[in-house]
Amino acid sequence: MRWDNLGESPSVLFGTDVVTRTVDTPEFRGITFHEVRARSLVNRVPGASRMPFEWTVNPYRGCSHACVYCFARKTHSYLDLDTGLGFDSQIVVKVNAPDLLRRELAGRHWRGDHIAMGTNVDCYQRAEGRYRLMPGIIGALRDHANPFSILTKGTLILRDLDLLRQAAQVTDIGISVSVGFLDRELWRTVEPGTPAPERRLDVVRTLTAHGIPCGVLMAPVIPFLGDTPGQLRATVRAVAEAGAGSVTPLVLHLRPGAREWFMAWLGHHHPHLVRRYETMYADGAYAPKWYQRRITRQVHELAAEYGLGPSRPGEARRITAPDGRDPGTGTESPAVDNSASGATQLTLL
Numbered sequence: 001m002r003w004d005n006l007g008e009s010p011s012v013l014f015g016t017d018v019v020t021r022t023v024d025t026p027e028f029r030g031i032t033f034h035e036v037r038a039r040s041l042v043n044r045v046p047g048a049s050r051m052p053f054e055w056t057v058n059p060y061r062g063c064s065h066a067c068v069y070c071f072a073r074k075t076h077s078y079l080d081l082d083t084g085l086g087f088d089s090q091i092v093v094k095v096n097a098p099d100l101l102r103r104e105l106a107g108r109h110w111r112g113d114h115i116a117m118g119t120n121v122d123c124y125q126r127a128e129g130r131y132r133l134m135p136g137i138i139g140a141l142r143d144h145a146n147p148f149s150i151l152t153k154g155t156l157i158l159r160d161l162d163l164l165r166q167a168a169q170v171t172d173i174g175i176s177v178s179v180g181f182l183d184r185e186l187w188r189t190v191e192p193g194t195p196a197p198e199r200r201l202d203v204v205r206t207l208t209a210h211g212i213p214c215g216v217l218m219a220p221v222i223p224f225l226g227d228t229p230g231q232l233r234a235t236v237r238a239v240a241e242a243g244a245g246s247v248t249p250l251v252l253h254l255r256p257g258a259r260e261w262f263m264a265w266l267g268h269h270h271p272h273l274v275r276r277y278e279t280m281y282a283d284g285a286y287a288p289k290w291y292q293r294r295i296t297r298q299v300h301e302l303a304a305e306y307g308l309g310p311s312r313p314g315e316a317r318r319i320t321a322p323d324g325r326d327p328g329t330g331t332e333s334p335a336v337d338n339s340a341s342g343a344t345q346l347t348l349l
């Protein structure tokens with residue numbers, strides 16, 4: 001199946017999903033939505049994966065946040081779509097996601113495990129403003145008291161604040177916001193479709209103020225462009241001032257699909273760095289261990305200085321009632337529930 005054929009064949013399959021409609025709309029100039037009826041939604045992460053969670057839900061494929069380094073670009077090639085501009089502008093929308101999730105959560109084989117969202121592409125990208133899938137998804141998780149976590153760069157998550165609070169009263173939830181740096185010039189060029197880093201920190205501030213614990217995934221730290229001691233300090237200080245419960249650094253990785261796109265961007269915007277990147281990423285997708293360790297140590301030292309901790313597996317938390325009782329079960333609830341099935345999403349975005 002080629003991309004060019006999709007508009008002519010509304011019943012064509014997108015993977016196992018059936019395309020019902022292809023939509024171009026003036027409010028989303030340059031973006032095409034491919035509405036599909038998904039056949040399944042809760043997805044099991046392959047056992048060999050490095051991911052610290054087992055189940056994911058992704059209502060979208062492709063992401064108009066258009067981060068040049070996005071590791072998910074490769075996944076667009078599975079649909080026979082372009083991993084560059086196509087990933088940014090050809091957005092697959094699983095329009096039946098809320099209903100399907102409700103059905104799957106009620107299935108007799110589902111054991112109520114933690115579900116991670118925002119692990120492939122951002123579920124609060126711009127398309128969510130039009131399709132409003134997340135309220136139905138969070139509502140279904142809340143009604144089944146099913147633990148979950150969300151990783152996002154989208155300020156749109158605040159639209160669902162009430163639902164998140166309701167869910168947090170009956171199950172463990174974890175929110176992580178991704179902010180790798182504050183540099184505005186770098187932001188405009190390398191994350192052109194995202195809300196500004198300051199707006200994302202406003203999300204952290206608001207969620208925290210409403211009792212919803214929120215960590216920051218400091219990702220990616222971009223070598224030679226966002227990694228000076230002054231840049232790291234400014235970011236960690238701003239994260240702390242926003243009230244984040246934790247900060248977890250993650251150095252840029254460049255897997256196939258993202259690597260070609262990022263290196264083309266680098267050659268255009270910072271040609272003098274191309275050779276250094278080729279050396280740094282000569283052995284594969286990851287920066288050398290010594291570099292990763294250095295960044296991690298620097299960020300952890302800064303975090304300690306500003307009173308922040310790194311995030312830990314099982315960071316998802318449940319909001320407790322004012323009397324210290326767990327509103328969902330009526331039992332005593334620890335301040336931080338590290339036994340939750342929740343997991344941080346620090347390998348992503």
Ligand code: SF4
Binds near residue numbers: 065122
């Ligand atoms: S890194 Fe996240 S926000 Fe950026 S394009 Fe990829 S999925 Fe979207």
